[in-house]
Amino acid sequence: MSRLFEKDIGIKIISLFFAVVLWFFVLDSSNPVISYDFNIPLKIENEESLKEKGFVIVNKNFPRNISVSVKGRQNKISTLDVNDIEAIIDLEKIDDVKTKSLHVDVYIHKEGFSIESITPGVVNFELEKVEKNSFPVNIVIEGKPKENYKLIGVSSTPETIFVEATDSVVNSIGEIKVFVDISNITSEMVIQKECVVYDVNGEVLEDEELIFNVNVEVEMAKEVPIVPVVKGKPARNYIDGVHKVSPDKALITGPPDIIEWIDNVKTQEIDIENANQSVTKTVELNIPEGVRLIETPENVYVDVVIEKVAVREFTIKSWDIAIENAVIDGSLIYEIPGTDINISIEGRKEELDRISVENLKPSIDVEGLKEGRHKRTLKVVLPRTVDLLEDYEVEVIIEKKEDLDEG
CATH class of the missing domain: 2.170.120.40 (YbbR-like domain)
Known part of the structure; x- marks a missing residue:
C-alpha cells in the first residue's frame, strides 16, 4: 500500500513539473518577454554642489537623451512610457578635479522590468578649478567737452569687477576698460556702460562669462x-x-x-x-x-x-581830422582851415598815457551840409574810462567844384 502511495506522489510531482513547464510555454507564447528601446532625456543633478567644491565643467557637451533598452513582458511593456524612466548623472559624486567621466544612472519607476542596456552608459567631461580675482575698472574718456565746459570728475560703480571663472579664463585677463564719450554731456549724468575685457596681450576677450556692466557717473561743469x-x-x-x-x-x-x-x-x-x-x-x-x-x-x-582824475592835452592838426559822410560825386570840396585844435581829456592816468592822436581818430560829420562855412563838433574815439573835458568845434569850408574851376 505504501509503495502505491509513493508511486502516486512521484507521478504527481512529475505531472506538476510538466504543468508548470506547459504554463510557461503557453505564457511565453501568448505574452513573451521582449525588449524595447526608450529615448530618455538626460537629467543633470547637483550642479550647485560642483561650484561649492570649486569646480566647473568646461565642456558641457552632454548628450541630451539616453537610449535605454528595457526588458519585460509584452503586455507590461506597452504600459511603460518615458515618464516612468529617469536617466541621471549626479555631479555630487565628483570629488576630484581629475574626474573625467560619470556613469549614467537609470531608474524604472515600475516593477517587472529590467534594464538590458544604456547608450551611452558613461558621460565624459573635463573639469577646471574655479578661480576668483578682482580687476579695477579703467575709465577711458573719448571725445572733447563742448566749448566752455570742463570735465570735473568721472567714476564707476562698482569700481572693481570680481571675476569668478575657470582658472584659465581668470589668468588670461589683462585689464577691464569702459569707454565714455563726453562730447555731448553738459551736466552731471549717470550712464550704464558695458565693460570691455582684454587679455594679457591687449586683445578683446569674447566670452559670455565676461560680460559686465557698470554705472559711470560723469560730472561736467x-x-x-x-x-x-x-x-x-x-x-x-x-x-x-x-x-x-x-x-x-x-x-x-x-x-x-x-x-x-x-x-x-x-x-x-x-x-x-x-x-x-x-x-x-x-x-x-x-x-x-x-x-x-x-x-x-x-x-x-x-x-x-x-x-x-588825470588830464592830458592833445594838439590835433587840421590834416589829422577825417571828414565823414562827404558827397561821393566830387561836386563839393571840403576844407578845414589850418588851425591847430587843442583838446583836453580826463581819465585814468594809465589809460591816458596809452592814447595818441592816431588812437583818437578825430573826425567831423558833414552829412547834409551845403557850400559855405560851417562848424561841426569834433568826434574822437575814447576808452570807456576816459572823457573829453568839453565839446570842441571845428570849422569846415565847403565850396562847389565848378566855382573853383571858374576862379
Missing part, C-alpha cells in the same frame, strides 16, 4: 567769467578804473536747460558812492536757482581801483 557789479560814483575829481575779481571764473553745474543760457556769474553790488580811494571787498556770488558752484568759492575778492 561750465566755466563762465565772474562779473563784479559796481554801483555809485566816486567823489568829485575821482574816477573808478579797473575792476578785478579773484577768482575771475566760476565752474557751475545744474539742469542743462538752465546752464546752457548762463554766460557769466555776477557778484553782489559793491557801492563806491563818493569813494576817494580804492575799494577791496569780499562779496557773495549771485547764483541762479537750481545752479551749483563746483570748485569755486561762494565769496570772491573784488578790487575797484579809485584814483584822481
Whole structure:
C-alpha cells in the first residue's frame, strides 16, 4: 500500500513539473518577454554642489537623451512610457578635479522590468578649478567737452569687477576698460556702460562669462567769467578804473536747460558812492536757482581801483581830422582851415598815457551840409574810462567844384 502511495506522489510531482513547464510555454507564447528601446532625456543633478567644491565643467557637451533598452513582458511593456524612466548623472559624486567621466544612472519607476542596456552608459567631461580675482575698472574718456565746459570728475560703480571663472579664463585677463564719450554731456549724468575685457596681450576677450556692466557717473561743469557789479560814483575829481575779481571764473553745474543760457556769474553790488580811494571787498556770488558752484568759492575778492582824475592835452592838426559822410560825386570840396585844435581829456592816468592822436581818430560829420562855412563838433574815439573835458568845434569850408574851376 505504501509503495502505491509513493508511486502516486512521484507521478504527481512529475505531472506538476510538466504543468508548470506547459504554463510557461503557453505564457511565453501568448505574452513573451521582449525588449524595447526608450529615448530618455538626460537629467543633470547637483550642479550647485560642483561650484561649492570649486569646480566647473568646461565642456558641457552632454548628450541630451539616453537610449535605454528595457526588458519585460509584452503586455507590461506597452504600459511603460518615458515618464516612468529617469536617466541621471549626479555631479555630487565628483570629488576630484581629475574626474573625467560619470556613469549614467537609470531608474524604472515600475516593477517587472529590467534594464538590458544604456547608450551611452558613461558621460565624459573635463573639469577646471574655479578661480576668483578682482580687476579695477579703467575709465577711458573719448571725445572733447563742448566749448566752455570742463570735465570735473568721472567714476564707476562698482569700481572693481570680481571675476569668478575657470582658472584659465581668470589668468588670461589683462585689464577691464569702459569707454565714455563726453562730447555731448553738459551736466552731471549717470550712464550704464558695458565693460570691455582684454587679455594679457591687449586683445578683446569674447566670452559670455565676461560680460559686465557698470554705472559711470560723469560730472561736467561750465566755466563762465565772474562779473563784479559796481554801483555809485566816486567823489568829485575821482574816477573808478579797473575792476578785478579773484577768482575771475566760476565752474557751475545744474539742469542743462538752465546752464546752457548762463554766460557769466555776477557778484553782489559793491557801492563806491563818493569813494576817494580804492575799494577791496569780499562779496557773495549771485547764483541762479537750481545752479551749483563746483570748485569755486561762494565769496570772491573784488578790487575797484579809485584814483584822481588825470588830464592830458592833445594838439590835433587840421590834416589829422577825417571828414565823414562827404558827397561821393566830387561836386563839393571840403576844407578845414589850418588851425591847430587843442583838446583836453580826463581819465585814468594809465589809460591816458596809452592814447595818441592816431588812437583818437578825430573826425567831423558833414552829412547834409551845403557850400559855405560851417562848424561841426569834433568826434574822437575814447576808452570807456576816459572823457573829453568839453565839446570842441571845428570849422569846415565847403565850396562847389565848378566855382573853383571858374576862379
